[in-house]
Amino acid sequence: MKHNFGAGPGILPHEVLKQAAAAVVDFNGIGLSLLEISHRSSEFEAVLDEAVKLVKELLEVPEGYSVLFLQGGASTQFAMVPYNLLPSTGKAAYVESGVWANKALKEAKFFGEVDVIASSKESNFTYIPKDYTVPADAAYLHLTSNNTIYGTQLHEFPASPIPVVCDMSSDIFSRKINVADFGIIYAGAQKNMGPAGTTLVIVKDEILGKVDRKIPAMLNYQVQIEGGSMYNTPPVFAIYVSMLTLNWLKAKGGVEAIAKENKAKSKALYEEIDRNPLFKAVCAVEDRSDMNVCFVMENPELEKPFLKLCDEKGIVGIKGHRSVGGFRASIYNALPITSVHVLIDAMQEFQEKNK
Structure with missing residues (x-):
């Protein structure tokens, strides 16, 4: 998948x-x-x-x-x-x-x-x-x-x-x-x-x-x-x-219902980025997007190994734009929260491997 x-x-x-x-x-x-x-x-x-x-x-x-x-x-x-x-x-x-x-x-x-x-x-x-x-x-x-x-x-x-x-x-x-x-x-x-x-x-x-x-x-x-x-x-x-x-x-219940799902997805992902010492967000906290979550590695040398782990887990489209680097997780309406948790699990697994 x-x-x-x-x-x-x-x-x-x-x-x-x-x-x-x-x-x-x-x-x-x-x-x-x-x-x-x-x-x-x-x-x-x-x-x-x-x-x-x-x-x-x-x-x-x-x-x-x-x-x-x-x-x-x-x-x-x-x-x-x-x-x-x-x-x-x-x-x-x-x-x-x-x-x-x-x-x-x-x-x-x-x-x-x-x-x-x-x-x-x-x-x-x-x-x-x-x-x-x-x-x-x-x-x-x-x-x-x-x-x-x-x-x-x-x-x-x-x-x-x-x-x-x-x-x-x-x-x-x-x-x-x-x-x-x-x-x-x-x-x-x-x-x-x-x-x-x-x-x-x-x-x-x-x-x-x-x-x-x-x-x-x-x-x-x-x-x-x-x-x-x-x-x-x-x-x-x-x-x-x-x-x-x-x-x-x-x-699904219209815009109001999907907005709640989108908030839950972005909240979970930003919480992991803020918790995990290997990663950091790139923009002002108050302006963080609920659609495109951009983040980078504290150590840029770990970017390629993390992308390799993502690939192994079926996580695609995660590489950041060249203007920013790092990673970009676009969590549009059709992306289920289960996929967000797969990404979070990968981030946590990568942390364990790189303590």
């Missing part, structure tokens, strides 16, 4: 994989593969409608918001957000809390002025910036809720006088949020929702249509809303697997 701690594409529920595999051969008994039916067919339209319905239900999306399933990953949203929201003579406020936040603000600079109102770059992003002032004259505030590379997470969102845009790629559906506090939420599917290939976007309708530039159709939120996520052929399979995963989450 493999214990998949990969950062992304991340682990998916086993029952979802079985359903998806069956649909590739014969979708719902129609004698055709899901991969070869028309996206305009009643069969796929039902899938898309169900996926949108589940998003609204699980996140309690209020009236006045549209739910989209788009292509291009969260990285395309780095440009799509300012394209649609940032006037050419205006400015946008960005909090730089990691590599992806940095990439997002670089893209925004093509469309207008960018005000980096807070950054933790000087500490290699080991904490979430706080105590900053949000400029009331900016078009929007951009945040990144969870930083996969550095293992930090925004546990409280700031009050803002302007629309808040948030990249929630690596912690969407992992905890309760108040969608009404945001202008746009976007998230690549491949952490907690489905496979790579589709991106969830939840957008407040009233903030659109206020920029003075012409926007290409594929990058125009209003065009995508009018087309019901089907302005062009959508990523059929990725949306279907996302729908299955959202149904799985609903059956």
Whole structure:
């Protein structure tokens, strides 16, 4: 058995994989593969409608918001957000809390002025910036809720006088949020929702249509809303697997229930890291992520032997990003707590061998 701690594409529920595999051969008994039916067919339209319905239900999306399933990953949203929201003579406020936040603000600079109102770059992003002032004259505030590379997470969102845009790629559906506090939420599917290939976007309708530039159709939120996520052929399979995963989450009790599981997983792992003299965490305690637990060896020479032990125990995807080194345990929704305990047992066994 493999214990998949990969950062992304991340682990998916086993029952979802079985359903998806069956649909590739014969979708719902129609004698055709899901991969070869028309996206305009009643069969796929039902899938898309169900996926949108589940998003609204699980996140309690209020009236006045549209739910989209788009292509291009969260990285395309780095440009799509300012394209649609940032006037050419205006400015946008960005909090730089990691590599992806940095990439997002670089893209925004093509469309207008960018005000980096807070950054933790000087500490290699080991904490979430706080105590900053949000400029009331900016078009929007951009945040990144969870930083996969550095293992930090925004546990409280700031009050803002302007629309808040948030990249929630690596912690969407992992905890309760108040969608009404945001202008746009976007998230690549491949952490907690489905496979790579589709991106969830939840957008407040009233903030659109206020920029003075012409926007290409594929990058125009209003065009995508009018087309019901089907302005062009959508990523059929990725949306279907996302729908299955959202149904799985609903059956488990929804976001509130999975949040408790996620807290239990992260708590157990951080307690072992803090207890075990061979390991140490790399980021500020108050900003530790419940999705990506990053830690290193006190003695770097022991990293390879520990990775070898993990491999022997079926623990995969544990090697840290090159920007941080050490280890990264991504404990997304579908990872069972039993896998976390296998990792903890390995850490304790390694301690015994290296006293």
